[in-house]
Amino acid sequence: MAHRAPLLIEQYSPAWPMTFERERERLLAQLPAGFVLEHIGSTSVPGLAAKPIIDMMLGGPDLVAVDRVVPRLQSLGYDYRPEHEVAFPQRRFLAWPLSRPRQFHLHAVQTGAAFWNEHLAFRDRLRADAELAGGYAALKRELARQYGDDREGYTLAKSDFIRVPLMGKTHR
Numbered sequence: 001m002a003h004r005a006p007l008l009i010e011q012y013s014p015a016w017p018m019t020f021e022r023e024r025e026r027l028l029a030q031l032p033a034g035f036v037l038e039h040i041g042s043t044s045v046p047g048l049a050a051k052p053i054i055d056m057m058l059g060g061p062d063l064v065a066v067d068r069v070v071p072r073l074q075s076l077g078y079d080y081r082p083e084h085e086v087a088f089p090q091r092r093f094l095a096w097p098l099s100r101p102r103q104f105h106l107h108a109v110q111t112g113a114a115f116w117n118e119h120l121a122f123r124d125r126l127r128a129d130a131e132l133a134g135g136y137a138a139l140k141r142e143l144a145r146q147y148g149d150d151r152e153g154y155t156l157a158k159s160d161f162i163r164v165p166l167m168g169k170t171h172r
Contacts (some may be wrong), residue, residue: 007102007144007154009137010052016043020054023096023104027058031069031077034061036111042140045126050136054104057119059111065084066092066108078106090115122162136161 020039028037041055042048048164060066070092074080078094085091092108109115139161147154 002171006149007147007151007159008051009049009141009144011049012045012046012047013043013052016045016050016052017046017053019103020044020056023054023056027073027076030072031058035059035069038120038123040123041105041109042126042136045133047130048126049140050131053102055105056106058106059106060108062110063092064089066110070094070108073106073108078104088115096168098155 017039020043024037024039028035036059036061038044038057039054040057041053042050043052043054053070056100058069060069070080073094076096078096079098081093081095084093090109090113094106094108095102096104096106107115107119126136139158143154143157147157
């Protein structure tokens, strides 16, 4: 069943990076060596408005290793959502806490895979270009108004904006 709460875009909070760091330490302390955890998404970009959910990307040596840690993540209170693998078979998606509202979305992938590289590249472009980040914030606010509680529509509507910076272009 789809989650039907309205999309909420909040002003940037300096608590978001601190919240990520605490969760990063908690998770990595429970995982085998060779895993890394990055703060991604809008909450990772200083000053950028965002949905108040911390997106994290867990990188492992390969998908076999990622699959092996999913039960451990579940034991730490993460809700594993395998239905998301239909759209992204190279990603394991988990969310915390088990019930809504969620505080963390965890995207577990192979370090260095396309998903990994593209998400870090987009984050880094937003961090480096305040004008691009401002345009993205304005788009997200407009799409949240337009799509209401339709998260899939909202996400799809952002995809062209996200693709352009990855190809080395800007929205000027």
